[in-house]
Amino acid sequence: MTTMTSGRPGRSAALWAALWALVYGALGVAWALGMPGFPWGSSDPDPDRALSILAGTGPRFGWWIAAFALPTAVTALALTRGSDSRLPLFLAWPIAALLILVVPDSRVMMGVAYTPLLLVAPVFGWGLGGATLADAWPWPVLNQLVCVLGGLLLAAAALAYGRRRRRASWFTPERGRRAVYVAVAVPLLYCATRWAWALGIPLGISREFLAQGQDDGMWLAGAYLATFGAFGGLLTLGLTQRWGEIFPRWLPVLRGRRVPPPLAVVPAGFVSIIVTVAGLTYIRWTVAGRFALDEWGAWLPECFWPIWGGALAVATVSYRLRRLGGRDGEPAAEVSPRRALP
Incomplete structure (x- = not known):
């Protein structure tokens, strides 16, 4: 029983x-x-x-x-x-x-993505069209949080x-590893389109639309978001890599110390939510017929984001269970920091 x-x-x-x-x-x-x-x-x-x-x-x-x-x-x-x-x-x-x-x-994800840029913009004198944190986080968006x-x-x-006693978890390390690969691969289609537009290549859009975005600097913002997503994918690898459990030796002060599980679980879990929500928004718009087929680059990559978010969630839960010792929360076996250093 x-x-x-x-x-x-x-x-x-x-x-x-x-x-x-x-x-x-x-x-x-x-x-x-x-x-x-x-x-x-x-x-x-x-x-x-x-x-x-x-x-x-x-x-x-x-x-x-x-x-x-x-x-x-x-x-x-x-x-x-x-x-x-x-x-x-x-x-x-x-x-x-x-x-x-x-x-x-999708505005929750946009707010998260643009917040670092808005914070450093005044330091470098970037105008960003007068946009501020208040524009990224109006009350209706904060209410969503x-x-x-x-x-x-x-x-x-x-x-x-x-939570039950000693029940085998579906979130195994192997499933977590496969989920990490999916979470890294899925956003690359979005990254490829935005980087291409920033370089003047009309991948998935018309030349007229490309020119419009070049005139108002929209593709530079798109390239920033793509780079932000690619960097997040790189960090996702830490959910299955040694440096996701032990700080690498090139980090001063922290080198050789165990990575606190919440340091990885909280941001990864939050990102899995916001990219899934953004992807569902695009799917809803697609079903409503708001996009043109010949402009697929502007909407199709985002429709795969729920897969990205779901895979990231699986990888995050698997990481959490592996680090904390499974469903019952028993401490995981200790890893020697010295042996774990890359």
Whole structure:
């Protein structure tokens, strides 16, 4: 007979998820009653582009938010109990998926990608058309991060609730290794198109579109994003390489020390979410017929991003389980820093 062991961290995550749901539900009621700040509809800085799946809603949608928040809070509280019932899991995972993958849109990824550039631009005197961090992170986009946070808290609680004793994990090191290769390869199609455009090669687009992007400097920004993605792919290799567990010798101070698992798991997990969300946005636009077939370079590479995000998620979970010793959280066998140095 198996027993349920949610553990203190899982219980804490469930309680925080319940609190998040109650607070967000109260916000929904306030928006419905006229409080400013409703993050969709006319309050969205890009309402005409319909980036969000909730772009057509108005403040009265806040009543639906409140109605959604109540069962979310109840489900989160149910995850704090040491029960063998699987009903809380059947409710928690769809809610978490909705908050993490459906409510957000591609602007979260764009904000993450452009933030480093916006931070260093003043140092080098780059104007960037007057764009600021406030433009990259308006309240409607920050609200998406708030929704992702709620989904992650609920997912963490569900993972802890569903953890069983000594069950073989699907996330094996071999699957993690294959997932890393996929996560590195998939974004290269996007990188190839953007680098080609920056070099004046109309890969997947018309020459007219190429000239338009050259006039306004759009392809330089595209090349930056491509390089950002390629660098992220390079870091993904660390999930299966020795330097992803032990800091390499060329790093001063840190050389030979063990890499704390959260240092890799948190950013990799977050990137897996935002690239999946961005890819789902492009797929939604493709289904809606918003793209031309002869301009495939502008949209087709992004439609593969959910594969990228899914593979990165598998690689991240496999890395986490390998480093922390499996599903039961037992410490992994120690690795000698001296022997592990490259």
